[in-house]
Structures are given as C-alpha cells and as structure tokens.
Amino acid sequence: MSSIKILADSTCDLTKELIEAYDISILPLMISLGANSLKDGVEITPDEIYQWSNANGETPKTAAPTIGDAVDFMKPFVEKEMDLIFFGISEAMSATCNVLRLAAEELGYKQLYVVDSKNLSTGIGLQILRAAELATKGYSTEEILTDNHRINEKVRSSFVVDTLTFLYRGGRCSGITALLANTLKLKPEIVVINGKMEVAKKYRGNQKSVIMKYVKEKEKELMDADTSRVFITHSGCPEDVIKDVKDYLHNLQIFKEVIVTRAGGVISSHCGPNTLGILYISN
Known part of the structure; x- marks a missing residue:
C-alpha cells in the first residue's frame, strides 16, 4: 500500500512550523511585480509587495504555477509511488488545481488526488491539517477524501x-x-x-x-x-x-x-x- 503525501499551494498561509510539523510540501504561486515574476513566499515577501504596490500605485498580478514547476514539484513523490493529495486555492479563483492535473497527465501519474478547497488562506490550511492528521493515524486516501467531502463546505x-x-x-x-x-x-x-x-x-x-x-x-x-x-x-x-x-x-x-x-x-x-x-x- 502506497504512503500518502499531503501537498498544497502557497495560498494556504500555514506557518513554517506547521508545514514542517505536518510534513506538508508547498508549491508557490507566482506574483508579478511589473516585468518580474517571483515565487510566493520564496522570492518575495508581503512587506516587499506593499512597498512596490504603494510606490507604483498598482497591485501585483498573481498567477498559478507553471506546469513545469508543478511537474518538478511532484516528481520526487511520483518516484516513490506515493498517493498525492493536493489541496489548492478555490478553482473559482485560480487555475492552480488544474495545473496540477495537467502536470500529473504529463507525468502519466494516476495517484494524484486534487481537492478543490473552495477556499483561500487558512480556510485551506484547516483542511490540510485535518487531512495530515488522518494520514498520520493510518487513514486511507479514500477515507481522507471522504472526510474532506463531508467538511469542505x-x-x-x-x-x-x-x-x-x-x-x-x-x-x-x-x-x-x-x-x-x-x-x-x-x-x-x-x-x-x-x-x-x-x-x-x-x-x-x-x-x-x-x-x-x-x-x-x-x-x-x-x-x-x-x-x-x-x-x-x-x-x-x-x-x-x-x-x-x-x-x-x-x-x-x-x-x-x-x-x-x-x-x-x-x-x-x-x-x-x-x-x-x-x-x-x-x-
């Protein structure tokens, strides 16, 4: 039986301590300051965003990760043949969930399960921590997804x-x-x-x-x-x-x-x- 890996995007707003404690891997979304496209939480901080926004009188553009980044993100876990449960920002707000599906197709990987959180920020984080706790307790992928379906709304x-x-x-x-x-x-x-x-x-x-x-x-x-x-x-x-x-x-x-x-x-x-x-x- 494959082990389970919980994945999420950077809009889940979990602290570094929580991410490490629950062994969650984070895929950053992209933030564009003019011509510069930067990875959320990796190459740019919120305070730097405010400074740029106030200096330029505009808000940065935000975008889903590239398929290439999603493929690279998934590869280590694909090689271990893990069940991957990805929690993404609401599909009504972003194409991020679909990028993960396309990356899985490119990899020919069938064990990716994409959860549309229908939420943002720690509204996603709440779902992630719950899933991670169930995985630690030995729950199956199907049981974790069923539980999320029950509490998602x-x-x-x-x-x-x-x-x-x-x-x-x-x-x-x-x-x-x-x-x-x-x-x-x-x-x-x-x-x-x-x-x-x-x-x-x-x-x-x-x-x-x-x-x-x-x-x-x-x-x-x-x-x-x-x-x-x-x-x-x-x-x-x-x-x-x-x-x-x-x-x-x-x-x-x-x-x-x-x-x-x-x-x-x-x-x-x-x-x-x-x-x-x-x-x-x-x-």
Whole structure:
C-alpha cells in the first residue's frame, strides 16, 4: 500500500512550523511585480509587495504555477509511488488545481488526488491539517477524501479589510466603491461563499475597534465550531491587536488551539495590510 503525501499551494498561509510539523510540501504561486515574476513566499515577501504596490500605485498580478514547476514539484513523490493529495486555492479563483492535473497527465501519474478547497488562506490550511492528521493515524486516501467531502463546505473563512485600495487595484471592486468606502472609513467584512469572495457586513471606525467588533460578533457561530483549532490570519496587523483577538478567543474556552498566521504574498496582494480574519470549521 502506497504512503500518502499531503501537498498544497502557497495560498494556504500555514506557518513554517506547521508545514514542517505536518510534513506538508508547498508549491508557490507566482506574483508579478511589473516585468518580474517571483515565487510566493520564496522570492518575495508581503512587506516587499506593499512597498512596490504603494510606490507604483498598482497591485501585483498573481498567477498559478507553471506546469513545469508543478511537474518538478511532484516528481520526487511520483518516484516513490506515493498517493498525492493536493489541496489548492478555490478553482473559482485560480487555475492552480488544474495545473496540477495537467502536470500529473504529463507525468502519466494516476495517484494524484486534487481537492478543490473552495477556499483561500487558512480556510485551506484547516483542511490540510485535518487531512495530515488522518494520514498520520493510518487513514486511507479514500477515507481522507471522504472526510474532506463531508467538511469542505463547513469551513468558515472571513476577514475584515482596512482599505479597499488593494482590492480596487487588483480589479476586485470599482474605483467609486473604494473611494466611498475609504472616505467614509468603511471596513468591509469579506466572506468566502461557494469558493468566491463576497462582501458581508460593513463596519465603520478605526481598524482596531472594527476588528474586535467583528470577532465578538462571531461568538455565537464559534460556539458551534469544531473545537480542534481556530486560525487568526492577518496581513500585517499591530501586535496589540493580534494579542487582543487571541486573548478573546482563548477566553471563550472553545478551541484546543488558537493559531496565529501571517498571510502570504498572494492573499496580501489582494487584501492589503491590516487585514485580519477568523477561520474555523463549523459543526
């Protein structure tokens, strides 16, 4: 029986420590700063993206990995004849999942199983860690995929953005919407529904107070969450804000783990700095 290898793309926003602890291999997406195409998390950092974006008045373009990169990424595991379970960013947002399928075709490899996370950031990460834990416990590939099918649509991902400037630059909202929101100091909550980003609530005020209001309004939903873990994922928020959110979630005494991660280059490119989200699996 083949061993199982969990693979993912760089939009999963897991920390280096989690990636190493769960033995996950990450395929970076591409980020283009003008003519320079760089690998997310390998050749470019979010802070460098913000600097470039503010200096040039535009948001970097993001793209799926090349088929060549995907082939090279898979080869070591193909040679070991492992079952490969790949968790990719929502297919409604990116061609990454399909690139992996095409790479497997090029390699003539039948043991690749592509999971459309229908999500982004640690909404993917939650699914990855669950699958990795099951693999460690000796579950089969089929059992892991069945479990994911059961919980895939129960993953809850949302975040509050500080400014719509980056979403506007990336073509995710109109200039008028961004101008009005920024002028009125509106901070929209973005939620992932059916693999796509949608605007839910709109908050007003400074980002610190908005974030705490957003988190507290999640309490009822959090009480009905899977207790394994909850993610606080941010794109460069002040430490005191992150600490307040973490303390609040700890004090609810619901989750075994409250994990803080920083969003990678792709997510940061679209959301901009001072974005923070709470991500978990609902029961």
